[in-house]
Amino acid sequence: MARLVDVARKAGVSISTASYVVTGSRSVGEETRRRVLEAVAETGYTPDAVARALRSARSQTVALVLPDLRNPFFTAVIDGVEAEARASGQSLLMVNTGEDPEREVASLRELRAQRVDGFIIGLTRQTPPDLVRNLQNSKKPFVLVDRAGPTGVDQVTVLNDVAAKVMVDHLLHIGHRRIGIVAGVRGISTAEDRLSGYRAGLEAAGIAFDESLVIAGGSRRELARLAVVEALSKPDRPHALIVTNNEMTLGALEAILTLGLSIPSDIAIVSLDDVPWAGVLGSPLTAVAQPSFAMGREAMRLLLRRVESPDAPPRWVRLRAEFVHRQSCGCSPESVSTGTAEAGQPVEGIGATAFGRES
Amino acid sequence: MARLVDVARKAGVSISTASYVVTGSRSVGEETRRRVLEAVAETGYTPDAVARALRSARSQTVALVLPDLRNPFFTAVIDGVEAEARASGQSLLMVNTGEDPEREVASLRELRAQRVDGFIIGLTRQTPPDLVRNLQNSKKPFVLVDRAGPTGVDQVTVLNDVAAKVMVDHLLHIGHRRIGIVAGVRGISTAEDRLSGYRAGLEAAGIAFDESLVIAGGSRRELARLAVVEALSKPDRPHALIVTNNEMTLGALEAILTLGLSIPSDIAIVSLDDVPWAGVLGSPLTAVAQPSFAMGREAMRLLLRRVESPDAPPRWVRLRAEFVHRQSCGCSPESVSTGTAEAGQPVEGIGATAFGRES
């Protein structure tokens, strides 16, 4: 690989001048500039990112730390982050924590040694609260994605309470009264928000919240499967189900299949987060699609903003999820608009004084 | 962040000694060693990866360049690469080419400037042949994954011909004779291999290959959907379908649903590559699961081996896909072993003199 000194030599200028031309950080005489650029082209020079990072304390690299690389939700987030990273000339370092908080802290430490300019972090389900505090103290830019942290931190989340309420409203609207919710593990913002949106929806309709309709799905497929089998085996089972993440949706569907119930006649189901295979079920899955790609993109933008201005006020971006009407909710096929779940991605940018839940 | 000089000062030794203790690259007196280690612990020293990379020309970072971050197949590959990278202390730089060869070459160039130690590359569907040649000339270690390149290159692929033949054999075994194949775009190794496995399976059974049973699915969901709708609308339609990637499987299922056919009575279907939602279909999907995680892991291992010994003979690792028997093939439920597709991952390591297709 050609180095700057090669370019300088070829152009008959000093290294510093060559550098100024390449970086554009100082104006250079027209003729000199031209000669340098020519030399760059001839040698095929590309600045060495490592040397640059060492010297300038900016690596143009950000780290993406996520709990599960197999979950299509996070996959889509990665896609969004990657797209924005490429668009802004950043490199992307990727780490999977596998929902393990220990791996999470270890990764963060190692990544700091890589001199990344910042982190985009999807917290694990069990991240200890002081991890975020430590991060704040460390002065390294970071932004949380999906699962919320304390206020005063840059983050991008979904309006999960709204999303859940939309699902409840729809089910109520088409006549359901006994609506169960397959809830995730307590204590993580997403699960809590979805549950409170569910309660809010019922309350608004004047329906008493019934603890027995809350099915503890544990955020995971297999746990959800077991819990749903149990819940739907009871005599006073719900007639509609809101499932609050895509893993649990798979479990719930398996449970329903096992029990030999049909959708939507025996049991209606609506999923929080859409899935690519929603359309190939006997009764296509009605869902609320998370703006996952947009979340990744916004997270990256927030991070770059923070890198540029470390003292800017913290920003919490909340994105709206999109209702995708299909048939598993029990609406007649005619009333359902066709079209696949091309998640349009309306963006809400809200300042530090956020509304809604403050995790 | 503490630097090596801080450690040295604190331990009362020279910088070089501190370095030798940290890297273990030279033996150091017991007492000195102890003091240095103590200083390391006290200061919380972590070696600066950037400075190290600049000095030693080894960044301990590898790049993963893939055509589609949303495809669950590649997602699983990423998972495997990441796991092995973490296990061996490598960092992972990620790039999405979006099946665009231009982005592919641009990425490769930029990544070289990042001083990555090597590349793991999933070629796009249209990568020009000279890209691989250029890579070989560049002397940077690289390994191909999934789609094969020319011989003489480190790569890990699936025994796709075998996988397709297994599907054909099974369908023949249970009585099918008119077996169609939804084939991917011509010219990429995976699609070609699957098609030739299909032919081989038919030939072995003494059944003439019938061009009209080859459905051009274009490797993509929507193209496959259209092609399958057309193929299944003909009077002489096939009674069983082999679909040769997971995207097209989605399209084929949509087509079947649209046409109002039932699986497996009207049309049997077997998918090449398993999907997490195989079990929630009315007739659970019989599939051949690719060892995607293992592919990622093996690719990383191959790469590290190549980094260690640049002149070792090229190695082509071929992994076996696993038949996952469910019900969409038309077997009676009783004859189907239960259990989800926990892909066991038998590994075949074969030297440079490979068998089977040579790209």
Added chain:
DNA sequence: TTGAAAGCGCTACCAC
């Protein structure tokens, strides 16, 4: 408008 040179933090050569 241009150039010389210090130095980012580390590794590894050479000297003792």
Added chain:
DNA sequence: GTGGTAGCGCTTTCAA
């Protein structure tokens, strides 16, 4: 067994 120091390739201050 230990230490001094050159230098990886670049940016940027200081001087001309």
